[in-house]
Amino acid sequence: MSLFPFINRHFLYASAFLIAFSGIALAKNKSEFTINGKPAPKVVASVNGTKLSSELLKREMIAYRLLANRQGENIETEDEGKIAQGLLMKAIDDELIYQEGLKQNINIDSATIDRELNHIQSQFPDKKLFLAALAAQRLTFDVLKKNIKKTLVKDEFVRTNIAPKVQVIDDKVKSFYDKNKATFIKPETFKISHIYVSIPDPGDGQAESKKDRAKAREIIDWVKNEARKKINLALLALKKGKPFASVAKEFSEDPKTSVKGGDLGFMMKNQTLPEVSSAMVELKVGEISSVIESSLGFHIIQLTEKKESHLIALDEVKPDILNHLLKLETEKQLKSYLSGLRKKSAIKIFI
DSSP states (O other): OOSSOSSOHHHHHHHHHHHHTTOOHHHHOOSOOEETTEEOOSEEEEETTEEEEHHHHHHHHHHHHHHHHHTTOOOOGGGHHHHHHHHHHHHHHHHHHHHHHHHTTOOOOHHHHHHHHHHHHTTSSSHHHHHHHHHHTTOOHHHHHHHHHHHHHHHHHIIIIIGGGOOOOHHHHHHHHHHTGGGGEEOOEEEEEEEEEEOOOGGGGOOSSHHHHHHHHHHHHHHHHHHHHHHHHHHHHHHTTOOHHHHHHHHOOOHHHHTTTTEEEEEOTTSSOHHHHHHHTTOOTTOBOOOEEOSSEEEEEEEEEEEOOEEOOHHHHHHHHHHHHHHHHHHHHHHHHHHHHHHHSOEEEOO
16 A cells, blocks of 8 residues: 555545554654564565665555554554565556656656645644654655655556546446446435524533532523523514524524525435434425424424435436546556566566
């Protein structure tokens, strides 16, 4: 698993860096790099005369471990050798493509590399955290910039040499759609408007002394009672026939939606508070709920529209399916290209 995959490299980079800063022991351990308990040689492989160092493999192993740890996976000692071999083969393939790119005079200027570097750094709250993450993964600015360049060369090589040969016919798109229809079922959605009146957080009543806690409790109870009176006035106005949007503008304490008459747009039942969701699914279009109490306050909702669960039409998802299949086919053809390239190259592996 390289820090610079062909797809979505920025996300992986930021994730690996943030995990590295969490202080996992491997990232801090400066002892000799070993695989299955055996010291790794300084040069782990050569590709057409270009040496791949154990430091490169070490960085890849650190990133792999950190990402695996974040995903809740543990790497067993006996699996280290297999993982290292896989990471090394990926590094060899990357070097092969990079060399091919150089042969085609693919050039990445320093300004482009700096933009990529700045983008990566911008994922961090401050420079100190960025530098700490760099150190955790045994990366320097020079190494990072070199890796950025190699990745951009590889990307450009794939765009120029592999992607133009990739085609996906409509029949394959239709076949994928038919085999994965469950993926394209859109659950029922509800368009609702709401009137919201807030209440204090229970934690606001915490105080050092018993006397202060009692006073705080009194204040919280009073504020909550006032909120209840306010939401009841809103409900009364609705019962008298005042339009929901007007009542929302007058009473709702949600500044983002009150100006729009309380409109929350469409949502699925798991996208809102449980108490609101339970009431929402019971309403008929046009109906208004009674007062709903949640941990955040009091709510009144109106169901303005409902869309039943349905299968999304092929035409709607065709571009997404096509892009997915094109990526898969590109990866397949790249794999085939690399297989042929390895046979023509002088590759030596020392672990």
